[in-house]
Amino acid sequence: MANQKKMVEAITSRDxxxxxxxxxxxxxxxxxxxxxxxxxxxxxxxGYAIWENIQRELDARFKATGHENVYMPMFIPESLxxxxxxxxxxxxxxxxxxxQGGDEKLTERLCVRPTSETLFCEHYAKIINSYRDLPKLYxxxxxxxxxxxxxxxxxxxxxxLWQEGHTMHETEEEAREETLRMLKVYxxxxxxxxxxxxxxxxxxxKEKFAGAVETYTIEPMMHNGVAxxxxxxxxxxxxxxxxxxxxxxxxxxxxxxxHQTSWxxxxxxxxxxxxxxxxxxxxxxxxxxxxxxxxxxxxxxxxEGVLDKARxxxxxxxxxxxxxxxxxxxxxxWKFSQYEMKGVPVRVEIGPKDIENGRCILVxxxxxxxxxxxxxxxxxxxxxxxxDIHDAMYASALKNLEEKTYTATTHEEFLDTAKNxxxxxxxxxxxxxACEEQLKEETGGVKSRCIPFVEEHIADTCVCCGKPAxxxxxxxxxx
Amino acid sequence: MANQKKMVEAITSRDxxxxxxxxxxxxxxxxxxxxxxxxxxxxxxxGYAIWENIQRELDARFKATGHENVYMPMFIPESLxxxxxxxxxxxxxxxxxxxQGGDEKLTERLCVRPTSETLFCEHYAKIINSYRDLPKLYxxxxxxxxxxxxxxxxxxxxxxLWQEGHTMHETEEEAREETLRMLKVYxxxxxxxxxxxxxxxxxxxKEKFAGAVETYTIEPMMHNGVAxxxxxxxxxxxxxxxxxxxxxxxxxxxxxxxHQTSWxxxxxxxxxxxxxxxxxxxxxxxxxxxxxxxxxxxxxxxxEGVLDKARxxxxxxxxxxxxxxxxxxxxxxWKFSQYEMKGVPVRVEIGPKDIENGRCILVxxxxxxxxxxxxxxxxxxxxxxxxDIHDAMYASALKNLEEKTYTATTHEEFLDTAKNxxxxxxxxxxxxxACEEQLKEETGGVKSRCIPFVEEHIADTCVCCGKPAxxxxxxxxxx
Numbered sequence: 001m002a003n004q005k006k007m008v009e010a011i012t013s014r015d016x017x018x019x020x021x022x023x024x025x026x027x028x029x030x031x032x033x034x035x036x037x038x039x040x041x042x043x044x045x046x047g048y049a050i051w052e053n054i055q056r057e058l059d060a061r062f063k064a065t066g067h068e069n070v071y072m073p074m075f076i077p078e079s080l081x082x083x084x085x086x087x088x089x090x091x092x093x094x095x096x097x098x099x100q101g102g103d104e105k106l107t108e109r110l111c112v113r114p115t116s117e118t119l120f121c122e123h124y125a126k127i128i129n130s131y132r133d134l135p136k137l138y139x140x141x142x143x144x145x146x147x148x149x150x151x152x153x154x155x156x157x158x159x160x161l162w163q164e165g166h167t168m169h170e171t172e173e174e175a176r177e178e179t180l181r182m183l184k185v186y187x188x189x190x191x192x193x194x195x196x197x198x199x200x201x202x203x204x205x206k207e208k209f210a211g212a213v214e215t216y217t218i219e220p221m222m223h224n225g226v227a228x229x230x231x232x233x234x235x236x237x238x239x240x241x242x243x244x245x246x247x248x249x250x251x252x253x254x255x256x257x258x259h260q261t262s263w264x265x266x267x268x269x270x271x272x273x274x275x276x277x278x279x280x281x282x283x284x285x286x287x288x289x290x291x292x293x294x295x296x297x298x299x300x301x302x303x304e305g306v307l308d309k310a311r312x313x314x315x316x317x318x319x320x321x322x323x324x325x326x327x328x329x330x331x332x333x334w335k336f337s338q339y340e341m342k343g344v345p346v347r348v349e350i351g352p353k354d355i356e357n358g359r360c361i362l363v364x365x366x367x368x369x370x371x372x373x374x375x376x377x378x379x380x381x382x383x384x385x386x387x388d389i390h391d392a393m394y395a396s397a398l399k400n401l402e403e404k405t406y407t408a409t410t411h412e413e414f415l416d417t418a419k420n421x422x423x424x425x426x427x428x429x430x431x432x433x434a435c436e437e438q439l440k441e442e443t444g445g446v447k448s449r450c451i452p453f454v455e456e457h458i459a460d461t462c463v464c465c466g467k468p469a470x471x472x473x474x475x476x477x478x479x
Numbered sequence: 480m481a482n483q484k485k486m487v488e489a490i491t492s493r494d495x496x497x498x499x500x501x502x503x504x505x506x507x508x509x510x511x512x513x514x515x516x517x518x519x520x521x522x523x524x525x526g527y528a529i530w531e532n533i534q535r536e537l538d539a540r541f542k543a544t545g546h547e548n549v550y551m552p553m554f555i556p557e558s559l560x561x562x563x564x565x566x567x568x569x570x571x572x573x574x575x576x577x578x579q580g581g582d583e584k585l586t587e588r589l590c591v592r593p594t595s596e597t598l599f600c601e602h603y604a605k606i607i608n609s610y611r612d613l614p615k616l617y618x619x620x621x622x623x624x625x626x627x628x629x630x631x632x633x634x635x636x637x638x639x640l641w642q643e644g645h646t647m648h649e650t651e652e653e654a655r656e657e658t659l660r661m662l663k664v665y666x667x668x669x670x671x672x673x674x675x676x677x678x679x680x681x682x683x684x685k686e687k688f689a690g691a692v693e694t695y696t697i698e699p700m701m702h703n704g705v706a707x708x709x710x711x712x713x714x715x716x717x718x719x720x721x722x723x724x725x726x727x728x729x730x731x732x733x734x735x736x737x738h739q740t741s742w743x744x745x746x747x748x749x750x751x752x753x754x755x756x757x758x759x760x761x762x763x764x765x766x767x768x769x770x771x772x773x774x775x776x777x778x779x780x781x782x783e784g785v786l787d788k789a790r791x792x793x794x795x796x797x798x799x800x801x802x803x804x805x806x807x808x809x810x811x812x813w814k815f816s817q818y819e820m821k822g823v824p825v826r827v828e829i830g831p832k833d834i835e836n837g838r839c840i841l842v843x844x845x846x847x848x849x850x851x852x853x854x855x856x857x858x859x860x861x862x863x864x865x866x867d868i869h870d871a872m873y874a875s876a877l878k879n880l881e882e883k884t885y886t887a888t889t890h891e892e893f894l895d896t897a898k899n900x901x902x903x904x905x906x907x908x909x910x911x912x913a914c915e916e917q918l919k920e921e922t923g924g925v926k927s928r929c930i931p932f933v934e935e936h937i938a939d940t941c942v943c944c945g946k947p948a949x950x951x952x953x954x955x956x957x958x
Binding site: 033035036037040041042043044045048049051052068069070071072073074075076077080093094095096097098099100101102103109110112119122123126127138142143145147158159161 | 515516519521522523528551553555559572574575576578580588589598602605617624626640
């Protein structure tokens with residue numbers, strides 16, 4: 001009973017306090033628990049099941065594009081981290097250091113990997129000798145650590161789970177293709193699996209990854225108008241290869257440096273799912289990654305034949321869909337709230353009257369639409385509902401992204417929009433880091449998100465300094 | 480060409496130098512690479528693919544027995560590790576300590592998890608309130624760190640990958656059942672998936688896990704007569720629950736401590752696969768976890784029709800089996816050696832004469848048996864071969880285990896067997912730790928492996944001290 005009460009308790013309204021609403025959901029949908037280590041989270045079964053579904057879908061896409069999984073050590077000796085100058089400068093301030101192993105003080109500190117470029121390079125230096133050894137298309141699923149001062153479950157944690165692809169190529173062209181191919185894999189995955197639209201493009205010099213020549217990014221828009229860096233794909237040129245002395249004999253028999261990429265997405269995506277799709281009743285999960293796709297709730301289940309029929313429906317659906325039959329003694333009303341909080345896409349209600357009439361009730365989580373379904377059409381109705389839900393969730397997220405995308409042609413307009421209208425601002429930029437820094441300071445945190453692949457001509461001059469514009473940039477605050 | 484040469488180079492003979500033979504295989508079959516961090520290994524694509532297959536098979540078995548996956552932080556604050564006395568004493572000497580995060584010296588050291596009992600308990604204390612919350616059946620796939628002085632790929636590494644199940648139960652009986660259930664899952668998995676027989680039983684007080692009431696173990700026998708602790712399952716009683724103040728309201732409305740288990744297997748299993756099944760030509764992989772189950776090698780592939788036919792066979796097999804068609808320009812002989820080294824269970828050869836005669840050649844890796852197969856029967860022949868290979872590998876491993884199991888009734892016989900006949904020694908024991916220590920010292924490392932579930936009556940007295948015997952023990956050296 002105590003349990004029941006806890007679950008039907010309302011959560012903070014999304015429009016009232018987005019931040020508390022978010023925290024309420026991660027807690028009440030039982031996605032995470034806080035741990036005794038600051039900034040580290042326990043990912044509970046329901047949260048982890050979402051991650052497992054994400055992993056399965058992404059891993060299949062990585063393998064379909066020719067990648068293989070490997071596992072690198074979790075420790076990086078300080079000297080190895082220091083081999084690439086920009087890289088160490090970017091990461092050293094935020095790593096955890098192991099200084100003691102058992103009873104011995106280590107002669108060299110080891111950092112817990114914040115990312116694994118250096119480890120991959122050390123290995124590649126040993127196994128790449130000839131153009132015949134290329135490309136190397138490796139990926140790794142693991143946890144990484146970045147010592148964060150302010151943390152929030154999924155969005156920014158000192159330890160998080162992710163995948164990091166690290167590839168080596170014979171030519172710059174191939175490596176650049178790979179960088180964009182994997183960005184596209186992310187974009188497709190966000191759209192087709194998570195039902196999340198996003199802006200994609202290139203990071204500015206200031207915002208790119210430590211050690212990269214170019215960083216590409218996918219930037220979905222949260223419901224409250226704050227952006228999220230949803231995944232990145234980097235082209236490294238041969239900078240790391242030179243620092244790590246990775247060389248191969250080319251087709252022309254000369255020694256050459258290979259060209260490198262890396263790309264990654266993390267458990268942060270679960271934060272995006274919550275903030276793009278969730279509502280005042282809790283999670284709304286994209287059908288393709290929902291741990292439970294269909295929940296069957298028997299009505300008046302003590303009446304003869306109800307549970308039998310519910311089980312029959314379960315038997316019909318459970319081979320095709322992740323299906324749950326809740327025959328616990330909690331009330332139907334409690335169950336409705338519970339599975340709404342957990343974001344289960346489709347609910348099937350079946351009671352004595354329904355059975356009499358050879359039907360059941362199908363309820364969509366996203367818009368609460370109820371449909372009466374003839375029992376013989378159940379499989380078909382569920383299939384259609386899951387597809388419709390995905391499409392409607394995508395459309396609604398796209399509408400939010402479009403509505404929260406503004407244009408600013410003047411400095412004043414930019415500052416006004418930044419102050420009053422949370423979302424993306426499309427505006428022109430001269431290409432100077434100074435202007436990015438000024439805008440960030442004036443607006444309390446609006447940064448360049450990316451230069452889109454297809455730039456619009458919004459004005460002739462930089463929205464900050466008024467000098468001739470070189471790029472169109474998407475700007476916005478981020479998590 | 481350099482590559483070709485490297486691959487056909489012979490490895491050390493197994494009977495000549497087992498240890499070098501092992502190291503040669505892990506290197507030449509491209510399972511691992513050494514890394515710059517002592518005792519940490521790079522698991523290369525072929526090695527990791529074996530691990531992925533192991534994970535998939537085991538994970539399905541864990542889920543079928545009602546378990547859910549979660550993820551706990553990788554760090555344990557020193558004060559948390561210290562909460563259970565026996566546990567901290569067992570692990571503190573072999574953990575890696577993080578003392579610095581970014582630029583700050585930490586006020587409390589964090590250890591990188593050597594195992595996660597303490598983290599699970601901290602979480603369970605928060606979420607277990609009533610008997611209705613029990614059982615909690617959680618599992619975690621992750622990496623753990625134990626600072627080892629001497630290391631060997633897969634067998635003993637400072638970092639390794641594993642799964643750790645941690646469960647909480649209402650009663651002692653249920654927890655004890657779970658402990659044995661999961662040991663049985665391991666035993667079935669070893670037999671049915673890895674084709675490895677093993678002795679199973681209970682660890683002595685001296686050998687049990689730090690903090691456990693009872694530890695059960697599965698002990699396969701390597702080809703050279705050395706045993707391996709292949710997996711353990713622990714019953715904890717309510718010791719941790721008391722230390723961590725985990726209490727629930729029972730059915731009778733009183734506050735009670737739940738009963739706990741944990742169980743784990745690791746990448747060490749890959750070491751067991753190598754040492755149980757491998758031979759002088761390299762790996763011999765159990766068909767169920769082999770990354771490639773069937774390799775098709777075209778003969779005289781430049782001749783018209785050969786590659787087309789090879790592709791046709793690939794098309795027929797690849798939906799059902801992990802199949803590879805090697806149409807590279809390496810010679811067939813090189814390819815044969817290569818896939819023998821990699822332990823691929825079935826090779827299919829197809830050349831112009833075979834095509835003419837509507838047949839192909841099927842070669843088994845385990846015993847090199849060649850069969851001429853009519854092309855129309857290929858699917859059937861492959862299915863049968865894979866099953867036969869599994870069965871034959873199991874039978875051969877069982878024969879080795881049985882042949883290397885000796886009986887000793889007297890102290891002298893024990894020492895003589897320990898010195899001259901590597902393997903298990905079945906002998907009686909009085910139950911005193913002093914005798915275990917004495918035997919270990921006298922034999923240079925023979926330890927009690929386990930007390931089997933069904934004990935044999937071998938003699939009346941302890942093989943060491945001559946006092947009345949209480950148990951029959953399997954003894955042996957271990958990796």
